[in-house]
Amino acid sequence: MSPPDPAEPLNAADTRQGRMLAELAAMGMELARDLQQRALAAETTEEATRLAQSFHQISPGLRQTLALDMKLIRFARDLSRERAAEAEQKTRREADARREAVRYRQAEIGAQITPLIWQEADREEVERDAATEAAVEEAAEQLQARFDRWVADAAIRPDFLEADLDDLIVEAAAALGWDTARVWGDPDPPGEGADPEDPPSDSG
Incomplete structure (x- = not known):
């Protein structure tokens, strides 16, 4: 007897x-009952x-049939457990890889934002004439906490x-109240800067 098709229930x-x-x-x-009654x-x-x-001649065959049926039930149960374990392992691996x-x-x-946090904190305190250590x-801790909250929330988004x-870096900066220039040190983000002007022609 061949094992159940994996595609079947x-x-x-x-x-x-x-x-x-x-x-x-x-x-x-049915045959055994008929022979017994007769x-x-x-x-x-x-x-x-x-x-x-x-009756006794057909009894071993009937017992074998029932034994095969029980074997098939155990096989299906073990296969179901194996598939469930494999699916759980796959899900765990995918979750670990995503984390x-x-x-x-x-x-x-953070590599882009964190260094700027201290610069921004120092600048804000200088403007307030309170630039003590x-x-x-x-101020840096407060900005860092805001950034940590933002990045934790962003990480659970499906498209993160x-x-x-x-x-994402620009979005993180916006969450901290910064403009693009504060992040890149230039009004235009990478890849979006204006084309350099053509040099003036030499009239001489």
Whole structure:
């Protein structure tokens, strides 16, 4: 007997083999009952003996059919567990890979934003005439906390890994109240700068 097709349902009773075994077992039981009833109703000893022998001859085949049916049920159950375990492992691997990719993407954004946080904190405190070390540190911590909240929220978005890195950096800067120039040190983000003007022609 061939094993169940992996594409078929894992419920043994729903497989082609399961249905065939169930039908065979039903026919065997029907025949066994018929022989048993006829043997009990036999009018002569010879007829009863003959029918009883026939009953015993088909009994091993019926037991084998039922044993195969149970084996098929165990096979389907084990296969179902194996598939469930494989699916769980695949899901875990994919989740681990995504977490690692998310951490790497967060680090990429942080590498651009974090150094600017201290610069911005120092600039803000200078403007407020409060540029002490403690004041700058407190301002930096507040900006860092805002950035951490933003990047944590952004990381759970479905498009976080597919989004353009520069766009995410600009979005992070906007969340901190910065303009594009503060991030890139230039009014135009990478790849979007104006074309340089043509040099003046030499009239001489």
